Amino acid sequence: MRIALAEVAQETDSFSPLIADCSDFEAYGLYFGEEILERMRGVGPIGGFLEVAAEQPEPATLLPIVRAWGSAGGTITAETLDFLTERLVTGLRQSLPLDAVFLSLHGAAASAKEDDVEGHVLQAVREVVGREVPVVVAFDHHANITRRMVECADLLVGHETQPHDPPATGRKVARLLFRMLRGEIRPAVRWRKIPMITPQDQFLTSAGPMKEWFDLARQMETRRGVLDVSPYPMQPWLDVAEGGWSVIVHTDNDAALADSLAAEIADKAWSLREEFWRSERVAPAEAVRQADAAERGLVILSDTGDSVYGGAPGDSTCILKAMLEQGVSSLALVPMVDLEALSLAITAGVGAEITVDLGGKLDHVFSQPVRITGKVAAVSQGLVVDLLDRGICDLQRTALLAVGSIHIALLGHRSFAINHPVLYTHLGLDIADAKMVVVKTASNFQFFSRWRSGLIRVDSPGTTQSDLTAFDWKRIPRPTYPLDPLTDWRAN
Numbered sequence: 001m002r003i004a005l006a007e008v009a010q011e012t013d014s015f016s017p018l019i020a021d022c023s024d025f026e027a028y029g030l031y032f033g034e035e036i037l038e039r040m041r042g043v044g045p046i047g048g049f050l051e052v053a054a055e056q057p058e059p060a061t062l063l064p065i066v067r068a069w070g071s072a073g074g075t076i077t078a079e080t081l082d083f084l085t086e087r088l089v090t091g092l093r094q095s096l097p098l099d100a101v102f103l104s105l106h107g108a109a110a111s112a113k114e115d116d117v118e119g120h121v122l123q124a125v126r127e128v129v130g131r132e133v134p135v136v137v138a139f140d141h142h143a144n145i146t147r148r149m150v151e152c153a154d155l156l157v158g159h160e161t162q163p164h165d166p167p168a169t170g171r172k173v174a175r176l177l178f179r180m181l182r183g184e185i186r187p188a189v190r191w192r193k194i195p196m197i198t199p200q201d202q203f204l205t206s207a208g209p210m211k212e213w214f215d216l217a218r219q220m221e222t223r224r225g226v227l228d229v230s231p232y233p234m235q236p237w238l239d240v241a242e243g244g245w246s247v248i249v250h251t252d253n254d255a256a257l258a259d260s261l262a263a264e265i266a267d268k269a270w271s272l273r274e275e276f277w278r279s280e281r282v283a284p285a286e287a288v289r290q291a292d293a294a295e296r297g298l299v300i301l302s303d304t305g306d307s308v309y310g311g312a313p314g315d316s317t318c319i320l321k322a323m324l325e326q327g328v329s330s331l332a333l334v335p336m337v338d339l340e341a342l343s344l345a346i347t348a349g350v351g352a353e354i355t356v357d358l359g360g361k362l363d364h365v366f367s368q369p370v371r372i373t374g375k376v377a378a379v380s381q382g383l384v385v386d387l388l389d390r391g392i393c394d395l396q397r398t399a400l401l402a403v404g405s406i407h408i409a410l411l412g413h414r415s416f417a418i419n420h421p422v423l424y425t426h427l428g429l430d431i432a433d434a435k436m437v438v439v440k441t442a443s444n445f446q447f448f449s450r451w452r453s454g455l456i457r458v459d460s461p462g463t464t465q466s467d468l469t470a471f472d473w474k475r476i477p478r479p480t481y482p483l484d485p486l487t488d489w490r491a492n
């Protein structure tokens with residue numbers, strides 16, 4: 001049994017001023033061939049796949065091709081997509097004959113030459129391996145599913161939870177694939193697009209309408225003959241031709257059942273559409289006031305408009321400005337991507353006082369630089385840290401700038417650790433001393449959960465802001481709720 005493995009994954013923010021090229025993938029580990037097996041144990045969907053593969057009574061020959069994970073960022077350059085596709089296609093050709101292909105894809109990537117990156121990749125894979133070889137995919141559930149993806153893949157399985165559990169999705173796909181290969185099941189796939197988008201405010205699957213919707217998927221999976229039900233609430237900053245939510249249902253050779261369940265669960269999302277737009281966002285100044293007035297820390301200030309995990313630049317000054325204006329007196333932790341300020345701080349050295357126009361350099365539209373004078377409290381020449389199921393993370397050089405009790409961690413790039421306590425602890429701070437921390441994510445608060453006393457979703461502007469109606473949508477299909485008046489949609 002010969003199974004090829006590959007990962008080509010990035011989440012694109014169409015409104016981000018950033019451009020994603022090979023360096024974005026290299027920053028998270030661009031691996032080829034056997035190196036993938038060494039590096040990806042326990043990491044991501046491939047890690048989950050490897051776990052299940054190792055449990056099989058008859059060991060398969062695994063042929064790892066390419067692992068390219070670029071987190072979230074701007075639109076991918078045409079050259080980068082060509083390079084990654086070429087490496088994948090060449091690797092597959094050299095690995096023939098194959099019994100199956102396992103892919104880890106995001107599903108919401110766009111490039112300068114191609115709106116539908118994953119459809120493009122899947123078509124290229126299908127052209128190499130032919131119609132008969134199973135091609136199975138672990139997707140991020142924030143994917144934008146397209147017709148071409150469904151046509152080119154046999155299984156399209158999304159994450160079951162937010163925060164994400166990528167290894168679990170890899171395991172789920174692997175179990176289904178090995179059952180296919182043993183001839184125990186024959187997946188029938190049916191799907192629906194749902195003409196809606198919603199902000200991230202209700203994206204957690206632990207409560208609210210997303211829980212209700214995902215619980216229905218889990219409940220459907222207990223029905224006889226149902227293999228997988230994957231709801232896809234598309235990440236809301238993707239302006240592409242087939243953009244919008246979707247659902248995919250896989251049954252064991254029962255297309256009629258798959259079709260009726262797909263319609264039912266699509267209708268469920270539509271019926272909850274107003275619930276998905278519920279929000280508890282707080283204006284930046286008020287959010288800082290509430291955090292400063294809290295009896296104890298740690299209050300997490302979610303900078304929803306500048307979510308690095310959603311593809312934003314990570315250099316918004318919006319919340320920092322409010323802190324400076326209010327002169328917060330408690331220890332406040334703020335991350336900032338600003339290579340220029342970082343270099344200045346490192347050159348000046350620990351103990352030096354510097355004045356700098358900070359942040360607002362990458363995103364000029366939603367944020368402007370703020371002039372600060374602060375003391376360089378610490379510098380680090382680099383740290384490579386193992387973030388377990390998120391893999392190895394290279395923080396590179398960092399520095400800590402203190403402006404009164406506000407401590408700003410300066411980064412030179414959008415490291416995954418931007419929302420991780422290690423960013424502050426490796427610069428000598430104790431999280432337990434802090435009253436508030438700004439995180440550049442709208443849902444991945446888990447890394448600070450040990451200290452968390454409160455959470456405030458800050459209604460900050462930016463390329464991942466929740467006010468989706470304010471963006472200049474150019475490519476998404478119309479009508480789409482709530483950009484257009486649309487009331488009488490039905491999945492059937």
Ligand SMILES: [Zn+2]
Nearest residue numbers: 140141142164
């Ligand atoms: Zn996601």
